Amino acid sequence: MTKHKIALIGSGNWASATGKIMGENILGSPKLQAIFEIGIQMWTYEEMIDGRKITEIINTKHQNVKYLPGIDLPHNLIANPDLVDCTKNATILVFCLPHQFLPRTLSTMKPHVNPKAIGISLIKGMMFEETKLLPITTFITRTIGIPMAVLSGANVADEIAKGQLCETTIGAVDETHVKLFKDLFHTDAFRVSVVKCPPPSIEIYGACKNVVALGAGFVDAFDFGNNTKSAIIRNGAIEILKLIKLLTGCKDDTIALESCGIADLITTCFGGRNRKCAEKWARSRMVGIDLSKDEEAPIDIGMSWEEVEEELLGGQKLQGNLTAEEIYVIIKREHLEKEFPLLTMICRISEGSEPVTSILKF
Numbered sequence: 001m002t003k004h005k006i007a008l009i010g011s012g013n014w015a016s017a018t019g020k021i022m023g024e025n026i027l028g029s030p031k032l033q034a035i036f037e038i039g040i041q042m043w044t045y046e047e048m049i050d051g052r053k054i055t056e057i058i059n060t061k062h063q064n065v066k067y068l069p070g071i072d073l074p075h076n077l078i079a080n081p082d083l084v085d086c087t088k089n090a091t092i093l094v095f096c097l098p099h100q101f102l103p104r105t106l107s108t109m110k111p112h113v114n115p116k117a118i119g120i121s122l123i124k125g126m127m128f129e130e131t132k133l134l135p136i137t138t139f140i141t142r143t144i145g146i147p148m149a150v151l152s153g154a155n156v157a158d159e160i161a162k163g164q165l166c167e168t169t170i171g172a173v174d175e176t177h178v179k180l181f182k183d184l185f186h187t188d189a190f191r192v193s194v195v196k197c198p199p200p201s202i203e204i205y206g207a208c209k210n211v212v213a214l215g216a217g218f219v220d221a222f223d224f225g226n227n228t229k230s231a232i233i234r235n236g237a238i239e240i241l242k243l244i245k246l247l248t249g250c251k252d253d254t255i256a257l258e259s260c261g262i263a264d265l266i267t268t269c270f271g272g273r274n275r276k277c278a279e280k281w282a283r284s285r286m287v288g289i290d291l292s293k294d295e296e297a298p299i300d301i302g303m304s305w306e307e308v309e310e311e312l313l314g315g316q317k318l319q320g321n322l323t324a325e326e327i328y329v330i331i332k333r334e335h336l337e338k339e340f341p342l343l344t345m346i347c348r349i350s351e352g353s354e355p356v357t358s359i360l361k362f
Ligand SMILES: NC(=O)c1ccc[n+]([C@@H]2O[C@H](COP(=O)([O-])OP(=O)(O)OC[C@H]3O[C@@H](n4cnc5c(N)ncnc54)[C@H](O)[C@@H]3O)[C@@H](O)[C@H]2O)c1
Pocket: 010, 011, 012, 013, 014, 015, 016, 044, 045, 046, 067, 096, 097, 098, 099, 101, 122, 123, 124, 125, 155, 156, 157, 158, 315, 316, 317, 318, 319
């Protein structure tokens, strides 16, 4: 049997953490070495760090010093700046990059994709095409013609890279792909569950939880306690499931209690980058505001999302504000504001048409 060759498309925080998991899994298992080539090509967006190429640093120091500092990566995870080279040899494509870079990346890959390749998306976001929101797996299949699975869960990369226990969820249409991907990713500390639900529902949850996380960050800027945050999480969970039904027609709620459902929502609202950036963004608008007098925060003063991203994330990318923009187009166009009061309020605050002090008026 010809062995699968894996290309990991992306080299950021989560890509490096999942590259570590796959790489160590293969190195540690003769059974997996019979199925997968040992080396994993990690397409790495080239950049210079202190005068050296990031690919050269990863391949000699075996650490991604910018996006996952302090964590040793296995030697079989090979940083490769050549996207075409990564693509043309791969039979398994693992997509893990911020979704805003996906269209350009796919158009470079397209002529070189092995028609028998299969893929899995680890991306949390959605594509906006003409007037429609598209799940990432649908967009990838449509663009490069390969079947796609999805992996999503309560998975903050830095915690997983340190080996802390967590769960995750895989969904795919094809049972043989599910088995292959479960073998590739599952470890004692990174516990993979498989659901029958089709990938788009899982992906819409993963994208929208980033929007709810902004709401959690906004209320953190008020210095309220956990009860208020729980209200954001509970209402967010209800609205996300409603949006999944609306966009996919799928009435199956089984993912709600999986890692890719409520667990992801909880973890992101307490420990994620979207929450952290939203708190900073909101605080920059609340300077001098007396909440006891019910004062409104200004909408035209404060840091931009780009400024917060740059200051807090060291090159990592924010997704929630972009996804908010995308889903709000649909909410407005379909006049769904009353159906989705929390999402609507978060989207309006995020785009700057509502003061952050309105967050609890949903
Ligand atoms: N970080 C996490 O904890 C986490 C967990 C689960 C899911 N996710 C999701 O995984 C996806 C990838 O996130 P991440 O954390 O690996 O990335 P990240 O936020 O660390 O993104 C930075 C990456 O983008 C690359 N980049 C910058 N400009 C680029 C360009 N023009 N073209 C292509 N690449 C460019 C950088 O080189 C770097 O590799 C996102 O959808 C995210 O929501 C992240």
